[in-house]
Amino acid sequence: MSEEEAYQTVLATLKKEAIYPYTEDEMQVVKSIESCINCGLCIQHCPVVAAVGLDRFSGPRSIAVELSRSPPEYWTTADVVYLCTGCGTCREVCPKDVDIPEIVNLIRARIFKHRPDLMPKQLHTADAIIVEHGLAFVPWEDPEEKAESRDMRLERLGLRYIPDQVVKGADVLFYPGCQAEERAQEVKESAKIILNHFKVKFTLLEELNCCGLPATLLGDDKTALELALKLKKKVKDLGVKMLVTTCAGCTSNLARIAERDAWGIPVYHMLEYLVEEIGIAKLSSAFKQSTEEEPLRVTLHDPCHLIKHTSRITMDYAGQILGLIPGVEVTQSYAHDSCCGGGGLVSYHAGDVARAVMKENLAAIEETGATRVVTPCPLCTAQLEDSLFRQGSSVEVDDMTVFIAQRLPQEG
Numbered sequence: 001m002s003e004e005e006a007y008q009t010v011l012a013t014l015k016k017e018a019i020y021p022y023t024e025d026e027m028q029v030v031k032s033i034e035s036c037i038n039c040g041l042c043i044q045h046c047p048v049v050a051a052v053g054l055d056r057f058s059g060p061r062s063i064a065v066e067l068s069r070s071p072p073e074y075w076t077t078a079d080v081v082y083l084c085t086g087c088g089t090c091r092e093v094c095p096k097d098v099d100i101p102e103i104v105n106l107i108r109a110r111i112f113k114h115r116p117d118l119m120p121k122q123l124h125t126a127d128a129i130i131v132e133h134g135l136a137f138v139p140w141e142d143p144e145e146k147a148e149s150r151d152m153r154l155e156r157l158g159l160r161y162i163p164d165q166v167v168k169g170a171d172v173l174f175y176p177g178c179q180a181e182e183r184a185q186e187v188k189e190s191a192k193i194i195l196n197h198f199k200v201k202f203t204l205l206e207e208l209n210c211c212g213l214p215a216t217l218l219g220d221d222k223t224a225l226e227l228a229l230k231l232k233k234k235v236k237d238l239g240v241k242m243l244v245t246t247c248a249g250c251t252s253n254l255a256r257i258a259e260r261d262a263w264g265i266p267v268y269h270m271l272e273y274l275v276e277e278i279g280i281a282k283l284s285s286a287f288k289q290s291t292e293e294e295p296l297r298v299t300l301h302d303p304c305h306l307i308k309h310t311s312r313i314t315m316d317y318a319g320q321i322l323g324l325i326p327g328v329e330v331t332q333s334y335a336h337d338s339c340c341g342g343g344g345l346v347s348y349h350a351g352d353v354a355r356a357v358m359k360e361n362l363a364a365i366e367e368t369g370a371t372r373v374v375t376p377c378p379l380c381t382a383q384l385e386d387s388l389f390r391q392g393s394s395v396e397v398d399d400m401t402v403f404i405a406q407r408l409p410q411e412g
């Protein structure tokens, strides 16, 4: 066999084993793992390890160690990477700045491309939906049914409907995200009520498309990039000055892609927008007086995508805003910044793991004596609602955008 033939045989074998060379960018991520000193801090703080044990989820260190031992054999961590919620706790505590969530995304992307057989089948279904509809969920087929569902939700919550508006040259683009557009419609409507109350010149998109975060988490980087570029074009066409969203995942992902793809406008979570652009002075005189004799005891849940992927300041703002609302008493749970278990698409294929992660939160919430848990993310809200309901808890859950809108005078 000639040298060339031998080389081609080796290449063919590597390809058969799904061993592909890393790109330069990927290599930077893989190299960062080499700084791991095996201290185990990430394992001690990982909520999935705490919830299900090392037998089920061998933890962030194992991802780092396995990959650094044999970078080409990324798929040896397949059983681990799909159970990571991407909460970002390991990155926060790591003394060597090893970015496990980024490594997880890198491995998922390689599996998606080269070993899709190792991806949970529910994630293949999720990807097919995103590719077909440009949204994380199958959209409503009948617009009338969608409107009926929206109106029922609004009636139950005592909120009014403001028709959607698409305006060129508005100051703010309100981006509801897939969950608030297709499922938790009350969150989208509440954001419109808030912006309208403060007389903000805002617009919606003519047609919403997903920000691409779920596609990134699936490892479908091509679709994620297509969605991001589509969105950039829509934003540019509208000529807005800033983007405001109510979803924690959309906030962190939109801020990342807006910077990467040079959108030239800032991205705010609604809470940041309220405090930084509307201002505490206006906010403090905006809320209705409470008619209740007893204060409403509320506790906050901090979405990982805000505190660990964007900025902790957003949740300081959440506390400040709640403190301005008459009749609301805020109490902090010891697990306020623990992952809800719903991140990283874990709930799509391993609901038991997602619920186990949530368990510690539930006990902490109950312990506060609060009757309501409030969180500024419709996905965390859904995860909290599901878990509290299954546990038979009497604690109610509100998305914070809805909670705020309900406490503003309902004009019009």
Ligand code: SF4
Binding pocket: 042, 045, 046, 047, 048, 049, 059, 060, 083, 084, 085, 086, 087, 088, 089, 090, 091, 100, 101
């Ligand atoms: S991102 Fe969160 S769930 Fe994933 S390994 Fe790190 S601590 Fe664990």
Ligand code: SF4
Binding pocket: 035, 036, 037, 038, 039, 040, 041, 042, 043, 060, 061, 064, 090, 093, 094, 095, 096, 097, 098
């Ligand atoms: S915390 Fe960082 S350095 Fe320590 S084991 Fe985990 S990845 Fe390695």
